[in-house]
Amino acid sequence: MADAPPFTLDAPRYDQSTYYGRWKHFSELVAPSSFFVSDKTIDASKAIIDGYKSGVLPKGSVTNAELWDARRICETVFHPQTGEKLPLLFRMPAFVPVNIPICSGMVLAPPTLFNTIFWQWINQSYNAGFNYANRNASGVDDTTAIAKAYASAVLISCGASVGLGKAVEHASFLGASARLALARTVPFVAVAAAGAGNAVFMRLKELTDGIDVMDDEGVARGRSQNAGKQSLTQVAMTRVALPMPILLFPPFILEAMKKVNALPKNRIGRVVTEISVVTLCIWGAFPAAIALFPQYGTIAATDLEPQYQSLTNSKGERVTHFTYNKGI
Template identity: 25%
Template sequence: MDANLRFWRAEGQSFFQRFLLWADALDPLLLLKSSDEIRRARLLIQNSGKTLSEPIQNDQTKQAFLLSLSSVHPDTDKIIPVLFRPPAFLPICLPLVIVSSLQLQAKQTFFSQFVFHTYTTGFSLLNGNGTTKAEEYSVQQKQVFCGLGAISYAACIGALPLVFMNQYMLKSSLVHLVVRQLLPAPLLGLMSAFTVAMVRSPEFENGIEVMDRNGKVVGVSQKAGEKAVKETALSRAVLFGTTFFLPAVLMHFVERAKLAKTPRALASVRMLVITSVLAGMLPASLSMFPQCGQIKRAELELEILSSTEETELFYNRGI
């Protein structure tokens, strides 16, 4: 079992523990670390002989683990491209979310959401489970095609309500409220979950590796792959659904209370609210489910049941 997964098992048992760890691991300053520094951190972890049976007290070791969590894929042991590491998610997604939340025309909405879903889908692809058992080329090819299809479909769905409203000249206040205020949050949340499920579909079709508590791989499970993808898709839906819904509600009260008297002040408040909500929801959504996922032996396939007596097995959920 990779050091990252061992760390999550030991230090991330509760939601609160995972939240605090993600708050540290999402520090954008970690993006400034070089590949050599990341490799040295991994070497320090491997040479420390730490069993992780008790909380880490050494600050240097803890910082090495945080750098490893934020930069290295636990399945492939490869350094993740800098733009798709977890600390880069907030700085890159924030302007995309702000642009997508503006009251734009249909074409502009389609383009902004196409760019948004392109990045989040690439992030899901590079941070998913890396132990899918099938011919590597065919899996990657399918993920690319599924990802492109999902991105295009999600962007079309995001712009469709505006197209419908403009096509039929629906200008009533109720239609405006539904299309521009109520629909964007659930649509973006659902489409974000949809793109995760599509790009990571090989995981529940071909299965992912499951391990015992000692880190030994005992088999490949489609059930574990399905559970990993479902949990990640749900967390992504909660992240962006809340990030669109909550600022819209808060801004409604700000406008009614006339706390921002000019359009420029109102825009500044909107950006501040979206930034605050996204910054808080990102570690919260990542903490909803353990990174080192657990699945009961009874829920797995028959061939795995016969190969181990462990009552609980583990897998990498991905991000």
């Protein structure tokens, strides 16, 4: 890390205008190694960043690499708007380890009615918590709305999974191999539909009440429903893309390995291989999906409500673009 660029809090380390830059940014944030960061390290990192912000950090006492590392830790632990510490299991580095048993259950467990409902329920429960913890925190929380959103997502997920599974099972006009291939896509379709619905339902107030938008100087200028709509659209698209490699790839990879005799014959070796394939797919999919859009989105003033289209900054210059926190 000797070649670390000069530190700043004004922009991420990597260029967020490119997909590769966003992928690098999120790959560092979701690295499972950050899951095991101690409270002592978290407190030390926060002290470094707070000292940098206030200007009391002695010049040269901390390297650029150490400053970037401290910022990375703070961004994985604290909510960017509220500053509150996120629950451990809902931090970005926890996503991969938590999803290993969940996705393994959805992909590898026998497709019985109980297994289907159980693993879809577990998955949507975790997604709901993750979505809520990493939401845009502009609005006031509504417990009743959150409960309805969670119930809706679970119903969509379980209903789609069971319904599609039965439909494929009774599709007698298809050959056995075609039904098997379609059956392997059922978990993805159910999770993608429910994932998008989960994100929208859990954050519906961003549509009705709007989200905070900041001008080119980082000053909050109000809340916009149009920005909330763009933000949630991007989140929903991410939720559709995320499960694609996680739930679609493993069954076909494992089947290909089986055909070339690359899958271990003994039970323990086979299970380890299956879980390893699922883990690698999750690890690769998460940063690839959330990098589709920047965490801090940009929207033109002309795409916002009329009251934002003629605002000026402190220099008297017209504000042509605003930013907002999309969340994860």
